[in-house]
Amino acid sequence: MLPWKSIITINRKEIRPVYLQISDAVIAEIMKGRIQKGLKMPGSRTMASTLCLNRKTVLQAYDELMAQGWMEIVPMKGTFIKQSLPEVKQQSLGDVLEIKSEAQTNSSKYDMPRGEHVIDDGTPDYRLAPIDDLLKTARSVSKGLVGKSVLLGNHFFGEASLRNNLSDYLSTTRAINGTKGNILITRGSQMAIYLAFAILLSKGDEVIVGQLNYHSADKAIKSTGGTLVKVPVTPEGLDLNVVEEKAKAGKIKAMYITPHHQYPTTVTMPVENRMRLLELAEKFDFYVIEDDYDYDYHYNRSPILPLASIDRNGRIIYIGSFSKILVPSIRIGYMFASESIIKKCGELRMIIDKLGDPIMERALAEMLANNDIDRFLKKAVNTYKERRDLFCKRLEEGLKEEITFTKPNGGMAVWVNFKNINIQDLVETAQIHKLTLKIDVYEHTNKACRFGFASMNLKEIETNTDLLIKAANAVLSQ
Ligand SMILES: Cc1ncc(COP(=O)(O)O)c(C=O)c1O
Numbered sequence: 203m204l205p206w207k208s209i210i211t212i213n214r215k216e217i218r219p220v221y222l223q224i225s226d227a228v229i230a231e232i233m234k235g236r237i238q239k240g241l242k243m244p245g246s247r248t249m250a251s252t253l254c255l256n257r258k259t260v261l262q263a264y265d266e267l268m269a270q271g272w273m274e275i276v277p278m279k280g281t282f283i284k285q286s287l288p289e290v291k292q293q294s295l296g297d298v299l300e301i302k303s304e305a306q307t308n309s310s311k312y313d314m315p316r317g318e319h320v321i322d323d324g325t326p327d328y329r330l331a332p333i334d335d336l337l338k339t340a341r342s343v344s345k346g347l348v349g350k351s352v353l354l355g356n357h358f359f360g361e362a363s364l365r366n367n368l369s370d371y372l373s374t375t376r377a378i379n380g381t382k383g384n385i386l387i388t389r390g391s392q393m394a395i396y397l398a399f400a401i402l403l404s405k406g407d408e409v410i411v412g413q414l415n416y417h418s419a420d421k422a423i424k425s426t427g428g429t430l431v432k433v434p435v436t437p438e439g440l441d442l443n444v445v446e447e448k449a450k451a452g453k454i455k456a457m458y459i460t461p462h463h464q465y466p467t468t469v470t471m472p473v474e475n476r477m478r479l480l481e482l483a484e485k486f487d488f489y490v491i492e493d494d495y496d497y498d499y500h501y502n503r504s505p506i507l508p509l510a511s512i513d514r515n516g517r518i519i520y521i522g523s524f525s526k527i528l529v530p531s532i533r534i535g536y537m538f539a540s541e542s543i544i545k546k547c548g549e550l551r552m553i554i555d556k557l558g559d560p561i562m563e564r565a566l567a568e569m570l571a572n573n574d575i576d577r578f579l580k581k582a583v584n585t586y587k588e589r590r591d592l593f594c595k596r597l598e599e600g601l602k603e604e605i606t607f608t609k610p611n612g613g614m615a616v617w618v619n620f621k622n623i624n625i626q627d628l629v630e631t632a633q634i635h636k637l638t639l640k641i642d643v644y645e646h647t648n649k650a651c652r653f654g655f656a657s658m659n660l661k662e663i664e665t666n667t668d669l670l671i672k673a674a675n676a677v678l679s680q
């Protein structure tokens with residue numbers, strides 16, 4: 203038996219629950235290649251007595267590993283590390299690519315008149331956001347800081363307390379382990395996306411994206427000199443066989459993904475694919491920009507850990523934001539990457555935005571340290587889960603002959619496929635019914651779209667889905 207007691211170290215002072223500390227440790231060992239696929243895991247009783255823990259905690263950890271796709275039960279034989287995981291070769295840490303410096307819109311949904319009734323494409327309910335708390339904290343922070351250096355500058359990489367606290371937060375919530383040197387604070391994640399491509403790309407470099415993709419990422423790639431290479435999106439995220447094909451030509455410099463919930467289709471990339479993608483990035487020498495815009499919203503279990511948590515070679519540039527927790531006008535996002543990438547992006551950020559917003563950043567740092575953000579998210583997740591359930595039920599009942607969709611396990615939107623209805627017709631007809639569909643209409647498909655459920659309360663969901671169903675029926679009868 204492996205020396206589990208030395209492999210899995212539990213720190214009871216950590217906020218991250220013990221069962222997740224166990225699953226994190228097992229995943230980390232798999233990624234290091236020290237736990238091989240097909241390994242038989244000890245029974246839960248044995249593991250519990252080895253680690254001096256309650257058996258329930260071990261069972262929870264095993265459930266987590268199975269739910270995330272790392273482990274499987276073989277009937278009559280026991281619990282095993284999944285056979286279908288790709289082989290992991292041990293590799294050294296460090297920077298692998300040479301990094302070069304260099305630097306219309308589909309804004310229809312933003313220009314649309316906003317009626318009384320709105321279904322958007324997946325934004326939080328900003329009425330619930332802890333803005334008063336943030337502003338109160340900012341006021342008290344700024345009082346104590348008048349005349350001090352925090353108001354004067356030298357925050358090229360963002361406010362130090364936020365970088366420190368964020369580093370703890372990322373470690374606790376998603377097993378991304380680093381220091382403040384791995385973190386750059388940005389004006390929202392959009393700036394982080396732009397900076398990443400600006401330092402990576404030279405004119406004509408190819409970047410892989412989903413055939414359907416977050417359009418502002420596409421724009422950032424194009425405006426920093428990149429060429430989009432579009433790859434089909436499957437129910438398991440971007441098609442990795444096609445990615446491999448494209449990468450073989452040797453011109454791919456980077457790839458942009460949203461693996462937690464692919465934007466816009468909401469599909470989740472399973473563990474096997476994440477590992478294979480890391481392998482491909484290594485083999486074909488490209489970076490992966492992991493935009494984790496909605497990691498905090500998950501309804502059934504803990505989410506699959508980000509690729510950044512299993513990256514051993516500095517291939518992943520991880521990007522996150524607080525605009526989906528607070529409000530988009532509080533522009534605080536971040537990048538987590540190797541120190542050399544952070545340094546390059548920080549130097550570039552300084553040219554665009556010298557100082558950031560030190561007071562808001564310090565206030566957010568305090569809210570993270572006091573667990574205010576965590577507490578808020580727990581409430582928001584329960585609220586959004588209820589809204590997701592009602593929204594999906596209403597769609598199912600009202601449009602079951604016309605639509606298909608998979609109920610999302612997290613996020614703030616549902617990707618809906620229509621059989622006969624053209625989305626542009628639906629948007630226009632909905633407007634006549636006093637419902638504004640603040641959604642994107644995609645060039646690649648005119649029969650599918652993203653409906654957000656999180657920004658409406660239960661009563662608004664009832665009213666707005668009634669209007670949506672009426673509009674859909676009106677299109678069908680035209
Ligand atoms: C997939 C995705 N990435 C990034 C962003 C940018 O967010 P931010 O407000 O942090 O710039 C958004 C905003 O909606 C988004 O949907």
